[in-house]
Amino acid sequence: MAIEAYAEKNCSIAKPLSFLGERWTVLILRDLFLGRRRFDEFQASLGVATNVLSRRLTTLTEEGIVERRRYSEHPERFEYVLTEKGRDLQPVLLALLAWGDKYTAEKGPPLEVVHGDHAFHAVQICSVCGEPVDSHNVHSRPGPGANSEQRRANGRRAPEWLAR
Amino acid sequence: MAIEAYAEKNCSIAKPLSFLGERWTVLILRDLFLGRRRFDEFQASLGVATNVLSRRLTTLTEEGIVERRRYSEHPERFEYVLTEKGRDLQPVLLALLAWGDKYTAEKGPPLEVVHGDHAFHAVQICSVCGEPVDSHNVHSRPGPGANSEQRRANGRRAPEWLAR
DNA sequence: ACCGTGACTTGCGAAATGCAAGCGACCAAC
DNA sequence: GTTGGTCGCTTGCATTTCGCAAGTCACGGT
Numbered sequence: 588m589a590i591e592a593y594a595e596k597n598c599s600i601a602k603p604l605s606f607l608g609e610r611w612t613v614l615i616l617r618d619l620f621l622g623r624r625r626f627d628e629f630q631a632s633l634g635v636a637t638n639v640l641s642r643r644l645t646t647l648t649e650e651g652i653v654e655r656r657r658y659s660e661h662p663e664r665f666e667y668v669l670t671e672k673g674r675d676l677q678p679v680l681l682a683l684l685a686w687g688d689k690y691t692a693e694k695g696p697p698l699e700v701v702h703g704d705h706a707f708h709a710v711q712i713c714s715v716c717g718e719p720v721d722s723h724n725v726h727s728r729p730g731p732g733a734n735s736e737q738r739r740a741n742g743r744r745a746p747e748w749l750a751r
Numbered sequence: 752m753a754i755e756a757y758a759e760k761n762c763s764i765a766k767p768l769s770f771l772g773e774r775w776t777v778l779i780l781r782d783l784f785l786g787r788r789r790f791d792e793f794q795a796s797l798g799v800a801t802n803v804l805s806r807r808l809t810t811l812t813e814e815g816i817v818e819r820r821r822y823s824e825h826p827e828r829f830e831y832v833l834t835e836k837g838r839d840l841q842p843v844l845l846a847l848l849a850w851g852d853k854y855t856a857e858k859g860p861p862l863e864v865v866h867g868d869h870a871f872h873a874v875q876i877c878s879v880c881g882e883p884v885d886s887h888n889v890h891s892r893p894g895p896g897a898n899s900e901q902r903r904a905n906g907r908r909a910p911e912w913l914a915r
Numbered sequence: 916a917c918c919g920t921g922a923c924t925t926g927c928g929a930a931a932t933g934c935a936a937g938c939g940a941c942c943a944a945c
Numbered sequence: 946g947t948t949g950g951t952c953g954c955t956t957g958c959a960t961t962t963c964g965c966a967a968g969t970c971a972c973g974g975t
Contacts (some may be wrong), residue, residue, distance in 0.1 A: 589798055589933065590774050597861045599851025600781050600844060607847075610754050610772055610963075617764050621891060626922050632904070634753055636964050641923060662972040664921060674886035675850055678875050680764060681884070682842035683771075687763025690836060695895035697761045702877040702889055709884055711842050711873040713866045720845070720873055722838035725866055727785060731859035740796070753964065774932075790953050800933050805954060826941045828952065 597734055606650050607679070611635050612643050617680060619653065619673070624666040652676070681709035761898055770814050771843070775799050776807050781844060783817065783837070788830040816840070845873035 594605035607613055611633065618629050630640055644667055647653045652673035658666050681700065685708045688696040699706035711720045718724075729738045758769035771777055775797065782793050794804055808831055811817045816837035822830050845864065849872045852860040863870035875884045882888075893902045 589800065590778075593778070593797060598781075599856050599860055599862065600847050601778060602851045602855035603847050604777055608772075608774055608777065613768055613772065614754075614757070614765060617762075620886075627920080630922095633757060636753065636966095637923065638925080638965095639963065659921095662921075662970085664972095669886075672854060675853065677884075677886045677889070678846035678873070679843065679850065681875060682846045683764050683767050686839055686843060687766045689839065691766035692763050692896050696763055697894055697896045697898070697901055698763065698891055699894035700889055700891050702880065702882065702884060705877075705879045706892075706894070707877045707879045707884075709842070709875040710878045711845060712876055713869075714872045714874045715869045716866065716871075718866065720841075720866060720871075722784075722833075722841045725841070725845075725864055727862055727864050728870075730861055730863035730870070732856050732861040734861070737861055791951080794953095800935095801954065802934095802956080803932065823941095823952095826939085826952075828941095829954095 597732065597737070603676075603679075606646050606652070607676075609643065609646070611639060612647070613680070613683070615640070615643055615647070616652070616669075616673070616676060619667065619669050620677065620680060624668055626665070626667075647673070678709065682711075685709055761896065761901065767840075767843075770810050770816070771840075773807065773810070775803060776811070777844070777847070779804070779807055779811070780816075780833075780837070780840060783831065783833050784841065784844060788832055790829070790831075811837070842873065846875075849873055 590608070591605065594601045607616075614633055614635075615629055618632055623629060623632060626640065626644070629635070629644075630637060633640075635643075644653070644655070647667070648655045650672075651670055653667045654670050655665050655667055658664055684696075684698070684700065688708065696706075700709075701707070712718060713720050754772070755769065758765045771780075778797055778799075779793055782796055787793060787796060790804065790808070793799070793808075794801060797804075799807075808817070808819070811831070812819045814836075815834055817831045818834050819829050819831055822828055848860075848862070848864065852872065860870075864873075865871070876882060877884050
């Protein structure tokens, strides 16, 4: 109960987690990015319980991440495809993938992401100056949308990676 | 039970989810990146139940994401700091943050990440050619670590965003 | 008439989570 | 010198979520 309450709390990391944090959701998204789109395809690929799959797809639809689209009238059959909002989650998946490949893929990556004709990993750069971003040259501060509590809590504070 | 079994399944997205997928874990990481390091600090910031917090910190320690470090002998007191492996998760958090700011922050971002002296968002580029990566110019294929099942399942298949 | 497919729903037991309380070793104040 | 507070937890019990197996409904094929 408590985490749903927390997700309300004006935090741009907590908000997407309100649905991404539910089990299976990210794996369903992975399947969507791989081109899967039908209920039974997800079920066969993941082995997820059908009631849970059903609920997750409903939530993703409600959140506007996927569109539930009828592809057959008689009988009624549906497929699920990513919306623009859903495709915008790709960086999250690519970041997870890059980390997983680095730390958990002893035999090399099970899946390669391909840009043009070359396999790659996603690297993050600064939207303003274009320099590479890493944990040592980034810190944070309250933004324009911060409430007074956040201004207090996240005001000047040395990030841990600067404090040794 | 089933999702733990799935996480064993040679997938670089599923593997990190085995611990990141547990509730609160990503928010604890966010706090760690904000410089928080003590048990009660996390508890006060998140309102998470203390038994859950205790288990999450144990898991993160076991996974090598944080280091549990004694900062006082009498009485024994501990703090938690990110390891290199943990700091490497920053792209995941930045990607979540960028999405959250775009789609959920009506009043502007509650928190700004700062590079040098400018607030920014993380943008992903291709590690090979340096071009921007977006959902329309990426597809996937089995990699060197793929097993035969994965070669079959993820072989030539048009990603959904190419198939209209 | 029967089997198979696709997209689900239902019922029920198991596991994860939440809440409140307590604990042990201090320290600082009255 | 006892009360009160801090810190980092653990324990017990209620609630919520999840997993599993089965069933359903509308077809379509043979």
